[in-house]
Structures are given as C-alpha cells and as structure tokens.
Amino acid sequence: MGDSEEIAPAVESILATARERGGADGRVDVEPRSLTDAFADAEADGRVPVIAEVKPTSPTAVGERTEDPVALAEQMVEGGAAALSVLTEPEHFGGSAATLARIREAVDVPVLRKDFVLHEEQLDVVEADVILLIVRFLDEPGTGDLADLLSAARERGFQVLVETHTADELARAVEAGAEIVGVNNRDLAKLAVDLDTFERVAPDAPEGVTLVAESGIQSPADVARMRRAGADALLVGSAIMDHGAPAEETDVTANTRRLTTATTTHE
Ligand SMILES: O=C(O)c1ccccc1NCC(=O)[C@H](O)[C@H](O)COP(=O)(O)O
Numbered sequence: 001m002g003d004s005e006e007i008a009p010a011v012e013s014i015l016a017t018a019r020e021r022g023g024a025d026g027r028v029d030v031e032p033r034s035l036t037d038a039f040a041d042a043e044a045d046g047r048v049p050v051i052a053e054v055k056p057t058s059p060t061a062v063g064e065r066t067e068d069p070v071a072l073a074e075q076m077v078e079g080g081a082a083a084l085s086v087l088t089e090p091e092h093f094g095g096s097a098a099t100l101a102r103i104r105e106a107v108d109v110p111v112l113r114k115d116f117v118l119h120e121e122q123l124d125v126v127e128a129d130v131i132l133l134i135v136r137f138l139d140e141p142g143t144g145d146l147a148d149l150l151s152a153a154r155e156r157g158f159q160v161l162v163e164t165h166t167a168d169e170l171a172r173a174v175e176a177g178a179e180i181v182g183v184n185n186r187d188l189a190k191l192a193v194d195l196d197t198f199e200r201v202a203p204d205a206p207e208g209v210t211l212v213a214e215s216g217i218q219s220p221a222d223v224a225r226m227r228r229a230g231a232d233a234l235l236v237g238s239a240i241m242d243h244g245a246p247a248e249e250t251d252v253t254a255n256t257r258r259l260t261t262a263t264t265t266h267e
C-alpha cells in the first residue's frame with residue numbers, strides 16, 4: 001500500500017485473505033468480448049457507457065442482496081448496461097467465480113472479474129473478458145509486479161482495467177502499459193468516497209487511454225459530472241444494487257436505466 005499509510009481494517013482483512021488465495025488447475029485462455037467496442041456501441045445508441053456491478057455486499061454496504069445474481073445481471077443489461085462487473089471475492093463481498101461463470105454464460109456483454117489479484121496464478125481462476133489490477137496493492141513485497149501481471153493477463157486473452165486513485169498511480173499505470181484505466185473515487189485506505197478524485201486525476205491521463213470513473217456514483221447528476229470530467233465509462237455498484245432496500249422495493253433495471261439514460265456532455 002505504500003508509505004506508512006493507515007489502512008482500514010476491512011481492507012487489511014481483504015488483502016490478508018487475497019494473499020492466501022491460490023489459482024486453479026490449468027491456465028485460463030479467454031476469447032474476450034471487447035470492452036471498448038461495448039462502450040462505443042452504447043454511445044452509438046445514446047446510452048451512457050455503464051459497467052454495472054453485481055456486488056451482493058461489501059464492507060461499506062448496508063445490507064446484502066440475496067437474489068439470484070444471474071437475474072440481477074440480466075436486469076442490469078435490460079437497463080442498458082454496456083458491461084458488467086462481477087465480484088468474485090467471497091469473504092467480504094459475497095462473490096464467487098462460479099457466479100461469474102454463470103453470469104457470463106447468461107449475458108452477451110463483456111464481464112469484468114472484480115477481485116483483488118495479487119499474483120499471476122490468481123489470474124487462472126475463471127474466464128472473464130476483463131480483469132482488474134489495482135495499482136495500490138501491487139509492486140509490494142509479496143505481490144506481483146504491475147507490468148508483469150499486465151503482460152501475463154494479456155497473454156491469457158484478458159483485457160485489463162488498471163485501477164488507480166492518485167496522479168502518481170495513474171502515471172505508474174500508463175508507464176506499465178495500461179490502456180484502460182479506472183480512477184477509483186473510493187480511497188481504499190480509508191474507504192471514504194469523493195468524486196473530486198476523478199476530477200483531480202483524469203486530466204493527467206494521456207490521449208488514447210480509456211478512462212473509467214469508479215465508485216460513489218449515485219445519480220444522473222453524478223454521471224453528468226464524471227462525464228464532464230472526461231469519463232469514457234462509469235463503474236457503478238451500490239446505486240444499482242440498492243443494498244439497504246427490501247428486494248420487493250428494488251428495481252435493478254430502473255436503477256441502471258436511470259444512469260445509462262442520464263443527460264451528459266462527454267469532454
Ligand atoms: O465497496 C466497498 O465497500 C469496498 C471496500 C473495500 C475495498 C473495495 C471496495 N469496493 C470496490 C469498488 O471499487 C466498488 O465496488 C466499485 O467501484 C463500485 O463502487 P460503488 O458504486 O460505490 O458501489
């Protein structure tokens with residue numbers, strides 16, 4: 001995590017379990033659905049490119065969604081999601097690799113595997129179109145090197161979303177060869193969310209990098225704000241999953257559509 005920064009206990013716990021997690025037998029070899037084509041298709045038919053996240057729970061969520069994740073994923077696609085993000089971390093987010101495999105089978109949009117990948121062998125857990133690498137957690141003693149993991153992921157066919165939170169992390173991502181970069185508005189040390197983060201970091205991204213604004217996006221106004229700041233796409237979990245509300249009062253399709261149909265100006 002760098003320096004002597006205090007890390008939220010939940011994130012310490014996530015990293016401790018991630019360090020222990022292994023891979024699977026054999027090496028994954030993916031024929032991916034193109035994430036950037038999915039974003040372009042959404043733009044072409046007037047939808048804001050949204051990666052909707054199937055996130056049953058999380059350390060900051062109030063409550064848990066227990067419905068069939070495949071049904072939730074289908075509702076997100078019906079609401080116009082260009083792609084899906086599926087948590088596969090079991091202990092803190094209620095996800096699983098098996099769930100991702102079922103969802104990828106059921107939909108035809110690209111699927112991001114959302115997990116805390118620290119070692120090359122952890123790339124081989126399940127086929128997905130996109131894998132996440134979090135700059136903040138790599139290049140540390142006992143974890144893989146970002147550039148090496150990026151190459152290893154691409155050799156398996158994955159597209160890679162490289163997640164950053166600061167200008168320095170963005171520079172490291174670009175230096176390592178990232179083409180799709182996420183700027184997470186959630187500070188993974190403190191778990192505080194601040195949409196200013198994307199606005200501060202995005203201007204440093206070089207032309208040609210696909211930029212994804214992640215976390216804390218709740219409303220069409222937030223969508224418009226992130227698009228004005230240069231977001232090519234948005235990654236949204238909580239506002240779509242609506243963890244605290246009873247299942248019968250939650251309309252995941254409508255929650256997704258509210259964001260994919262937001263009126264925006266893309267800079
Ligand atoms: O979401 C959490 O509580 C969390 C806690 C600890 C580490 C990571 C966490 N979230 C990861 C994410 O990046 C989000 O799931 C994703 O960007 C969607 O965010 P949101 O729309 O705010 O649910």
